[in-house]
Amino acid sequence: MNPVPDRDFDALKRAALQATSGWSEAKASMAIRATGLASSAGDRASLDVIAADFSVSRETVRRARNELLRALDAPPGTAADAVFSMLSLSAPFEPSAASPATARALRRLLTMTGPLAWDEVLSAWARGGGKPPYSALPADIESMRNWASRVGGFSVSDGDAASVVIAAARDEELDQVSQYLLDMLSARPGGIDRGTLLEQADAAGLKPTTIATALSTHPAVTRVGRGTWALRGQRLGTNGESTRIAEPRPTGRARPTSFTWGADGALLIEFSIPRGPSPVVAVPTAVSQIVDGREFGIEETEKQTRISVKNARLWGFGPLLSELGLTGGTRAVIALNLLSGTATISATRVKGTSG
Known part of the structure; x- marks a missing residue:
């Protein structure tokens, strides 16, 4: 049973319906189900089950749920905040590395x-x-x-x-x-x-x-x-035999991924480009929540490309490296403009703060 009085639960559900009034019917429904507000008992199906019901990806359901939770997280001291705190909606179980x-x-x-x-x-x-x-x-x-x-x-x-x-x-x-x-x-x-x-x-x-x-x-x-x-x-190998490539061969002591803020407000992430066909870069922990779940359009490239941040990692920039003349092991910087949703990649070095 939901420990929150029915009147408070109903108040939050009305707030959720109001917050999603401008959304598509499918998005609003999946978000409300994923937060547990679809039932007065607070029952929540897993994100995978909801995704299957709506024929969408699990990530789509997760984003809709999080957007609704942010909308309901009213300023401290307001009536809506009191209801939200009493209900204490926690995110439904999501499989993780703990599994x-x-x-x-x-x-x-x-x-x-x-x-x-x-x-x-x-x-x-x-x-x-x-x-x-x-x-x-x-x-x-x-x-x-x-x-x-x-x-x-x-x-x-x-x-x-x-x-x-x-x-x-x-x-x-x-x-x-x-x-x-x-x-x-x-x-x-x-x-x-x-x-x-x-x-x-x-x-x-x-x-x-x-x-x-x-x-x-x-x-x-x-x-x-x-x-x-x-x-x-x-x-x-050169003799046609199989060769293991697990051991990387750095030319010098590698530096960790780091970050700083540019004069224009952009988030600058400095990293060593991973070797391999599909490089992925871990975003420093201190700033990962700021950009997680977002996409950025890459500027100044012939082919329109977008990179994304998922689970505190940057994805999707591998195909651009050859065009930009960057190779594995090279020190590079990705500048993420949080306002415009755009990004640039360069070999420029900046002094950052380790994540």
Whole structure:
């Protein structure tokens, strides 16, 4: 039962209906359901269930819910604030790195690939889109060390984020799809044509459509050419043999990601560009909540591109690096204009405050 008196609950629900009066019917309905205001008992379905009911992504439901909660968070001392505080709506449960399934999924990835650099782990994880079991990993390497120690089954090397390598201390049992991909790709660092992977799926008792879906989301695989897929963490050496690429080769001591504020009010995030085809950068903890969930249009590039901030990480800028003449290991700055929703990327160095 909801511990809040019915009159107070009804008052907050009326406030929610008023706050969403200008929204689409679907957005308002999913937001009210996700906050628990759809029922006087305060019952809340999971975000995944609501997303399925409305045929939208889980992220869409999460954003609608958070927007409504912000709208209801009235200034202290007002009547609406008193109701909100009494109800004490907490966010519905969202799968996170605390879930054992997340730890198993990461061990499964590392069982397939072998040890990977931290940047490569983040790039691999991004393919899961934040959906369970690929919920967001800890935002920085020290938090990652603590998490790995707590859940067990991992080995995290010494060093900073640019040099850390993560491995599975014990192998994780693979599901049928993962085992198939490992069997097909482990001896082929140069990659295999997508058509071949689909054609041979039937012989392994799998549907070609299942493998097609796995190729677009599985963290252990990566595209190495047009229609060609390989196991992450391998490449062909000059003699044609498989070579592990887990150990990064920094030319000097890498500096941590940092931030400062520009004279124009822009948030400047300085970082070392991760190596790999899909670089991801952790946003310093002190400012992550300011930009989390937002998108920024990149200026001064031929192709219109938007980068996004999800789960305290910057995504989507990889395709721009070659156009801007920036390579892995280079020190760069992303300037985020919080008012205009635009961003620029450059190799300019600024002095920041570590996150």
